[in-house]
């Protein structure tokens with residue numbers, strides 16, 4: 001199926017200001033070879049890598065939860081990167097190379113840099129790579145493919161996330177209008193992760209949950225007292241933890257609920 005990838009910046013800006021619901025808007029998709037230009041340990045478990053280089057000129061990202069795929073080499077070191085085609089999309093080799101998705105926390109169009117924030121954990125291909133990545137190392141990124149854009153004019157927003165979707169919330173808080181009303185419910189693996197930097201706003205309250213056993217994310221969201229009007233729910237994190245929110249408040253809540261990872265599954269594809 002062909003995707004309209006023309007002028008995504010204007011189409012997304014229009015949807016943010018006057019649209020309704022969730023709209024898929026495609027971007028021209030690139031595959032870029034970039035370098036690690038900086039490392040910053042944001043919290044004990046959240047590592048920011050800044051990637052940069054001339055290949056990032058003309059990068060497209062207009063929605064706070066836009067993501068790229070990091071394209072890894074095969075276990076024997078062979079690189080099989082996707083190749084841009086005439087449709088402004090990518091031709092992927094088969095079988096697919098190993099990839100992992102990360103949110104574009106920041107894009108600097110002048111410095112040609114992006115920030116990716118890695119929630120570190122045991123045993124992951126991407127997490128292990130990030131821990132050992134050195135300034136100067138090369139990496140291939142593919143995408144972003146486009147946005148699932150949602151407007152900036154809901155009466156209220158609820159963000160229900162774990163560590164992996166904190167970068168999307170942090171970017172949204174910086175890019176949304178100053179007077180937005182929102183609850184952020186963030187469930188993290190350790191109390192020290194509450195230091196992850198989020199912009200503070202008068203009408204935004206942040207509730208931190210520290211996971212001990214079963215997730216309390218869905219239950220906490222369900223107990224929120226929502227203001228009158230229409231609410232938008234953005235829920236992202238471990239697939240089983242966010243799944244109960246798919247059916248929450250369907251008569252007055254529009255929702256984008258995404259499993260970002262799944263316990264026991266490597267390289268979950270959503």
Ligand SMILES: Cc1cc2nc3c(=O)[nH]c(=O)nc-3n(C[C@H](O)[C@H](O)[C@H](O)COP(=O)(O)OP(=O)(O)OC[C@H]3O[C@@H](n4cnc5c(N)ncnc54)[C@H](O)[C@@H]3O)c2cc1C
Nearest residue numbers: 103119121124125126127164260261262263264265266267
């Ligand atoms: C659209 C999108 C955006 C995302 N943005 C971000 C982001 O900005 N930052 C971020 O950190 N993650 C983000 N994720 C989640 C990330 O892609 C997954 O966590 C991914 O599985 C990590 O890859 P890995 O190679 O480290 O682990 P994998 O090789 O995929 O998994 C190895 C094992 O680790 C487990 N595992 C995977 N992730 C975690 C975790 N976070 N905590 C504990 N155990 C885990 C798996 O269940 C598996 O058992 C995003 C996912 C999506 C779909």
